[in-house]
């Protein structure tokens with residue numbers, strides 16, 4: 001039995017705060033329950049009345065003397081605690097708190113909310129809200145919300161953090177005939193969050209697709225692993241990002257490129273969720289999925305009665321990353337047999353302006369047999385002879401009976417309106433604007449199948465105690481010596497190097513590694529070495545060595561007067577590409593523990609060097625990522641092409657780069673205290689990938 005069964009399918013529903021005034025929210029909820037046809041016990045609660053809208057009204061929950069599955073609370077905020085005590089006494093199972101005026105209004109509201117939670121926890125009451133619109137489950141005739149309309153029954157489960165978003169979606173859904181299995185407003189998520197609902201939605205065979213509007217994630221890590229484990233049911237998420245970005249105060253320079261919005265996008269993409277950016281996209285993607293669309297191969301055939309719109313649509317599809325491939329010889333020759341000589345049998349297939357419904361039918365029949373096509377877009381424009389209704393009927397027939405997924409586009413206004421109405425009245429998606437179709441299809445075909453990483457958590461890091469000793473609530477760099485030890489433990493290829501203070505020590509080191517060498521300041525002394533002239537590359541002889549040593553000594557003494565000079569001498573890595581690898585943690589140190597919240601560590605990858613921030617050509621992946629995902633990560637920014645061997649040059653050691661990225665993953669899982677890593681540059685040559693400059697920052 002689903003955990004939330006008494007909430008989804010209650011036998012008795014009490015509404016606290018009903019009134020004889022039909023416009024009070026409590027009254028609207030009672031009315032909505034009656035209109036939904038709820039067959040269980042409906043129990044209005046208000047001590048002022050004995051009867052409301054023909055229903056016996058009780059002074060309190062406890063005085064109903066009944067087992068109450070669900071109590072909907074719609075009284076002002078200062079009365080909610082009293083009602084919760086009453087609910088505890090009445091042993092209510094679930095409560096929906098509609099009332100606003102809690103955490104969202106400030107500290108006092110937050111305290112009140114916590115008091116409500118304490119009562120709920122000690123009485124075993126599960127809570128939805130507060131500050132929510134309520135819940136509607138059409139399949140069990142429940143509409144415990146104050147929405148202006150009733151949701152139609154269907155297969156979309158929708159959870160939203162904004163009540164207004166719910167009502168807008170519902171309004172559009174009614175017009176287009178889209179139905180819902182569950183329609184939930186989660187408000188402040190004081191107790192039940194999107195995670196609780198997701199768990200039940202996955203277990204419910206009636207739910208075909210899940211939609212979410214979320215402003216913040218209760219636990220990113222849990223959400224992502226839940227979604228990744230259920231590729232059979234798509235989750236469509238709209239997450240408005242700007243507010244997230246402004247929240248993050250990020251210090252180091254990789255951090256400044258990694259807003260939390262990037263973390264969320266990366267995590268959701270990796271999990272296989274479909275991310276949408278607009279209300280329209282959210283609706284359209286849910287609509288298409290509800291109709292049974294399966295995300296298969298990313299290839300589309302367009303069949304149309306209009307050359308121009310067909311070409312325009314093809315351009316738009318291609319721009320959105322959708323393939324519009326050449327049709328097979330077989331398909332083309334079959335098309336030629338049934339189409340007039342003026343028609344085009346390429347993709348888009350142009351049936352020409354006088355195409356009647358039958359011509360569409362013959363072309364679709366042939367296209368359905370072409371194995372290289374995943375989806376057929378049927379584009380109909382209004383021509384004098386176009387049989388709008390007949391074509392709509394025939395397209396619908398193919399949509400439900402045919403072997404291929406079909407998405408109809410009736411482009412135009414008044415003339416095509418009957419087709420739009422007819423197809424949507426059959427519970428199938430249909431579009432009027434090519435932009436809407438392309439953006440929805442693009443989101444669908446772009447969503448990926450999650451790959452579950454086989455990264456078994458490594459044994460505990462050897463240096464845990466030392467790292468802990470240096471980790472505080474402040475974001476701070478770890479000492480370079482410890483960084484070196486931890487990186488070596490993880491198997492990271494580092495340049496040979498030595499901490500030196502004198503020219504003699506420097507000469508000794510050069511004797512071991514040979515020229516050319518590098519001389520530089522320690523990270524804890526100077527953060528941006530190029531800017532502060534604290535990095536000397538390609539030192540070829542003793543003269544250059546002397547010059548670099550004395551200049552750097554002066555710089556360091558000026559920076560930290562009185563402090564003994566220390567610098568790093570390093571072997572110079574041969575010619576290769578400079579890369580940047582950054583890591584940024586979302587959440588705290590406990591992010592991977594059951595109690596932790598957040599998405600975990602994000603790896604950023606791109607071209608390294610001093611212009612990284614200018615190019616902003618970075619790709620990202622969330623830890624733990626599979627080898628396949630790491631390979632895709634490398635290929636995404638432009639530098640990936642150079643690594644693969646561009647313009648006749650030998651390919652660089654991609655396997656070593658993957659090994660480095662895997663080592664970094666192990667490292668952050670061993671030491672979740674690491675809040676940021678900055679490797680800039682890592683140099684990739686034909687046989688090595690060396691972390692030349694490496695910095696770790698920790699924070700609790």
Ligand code: COA
Pocket residue numbers: 016017018019020021024025026045046047048073074075076077079082083098099100101131132133162163164185
């Ligand atoms: N038990 C039962 N009934 C009670 C009660 C109690 N302990 N305390 C008060 N009532 C009754 C009142 O007497 C009143 O009935 P009456 O008008 O017949 O006298 C009824 O409950 C409603 O109380 P009232 O004080 O009139 O409040 P209201 O209905 O104007 O507003 C809320 C209550 C909850 C709607 C309001 O406080 C609120 O939070 N509004 C915002 C809701 C919102 O936006 N939520 C988020 C949406 S996304």
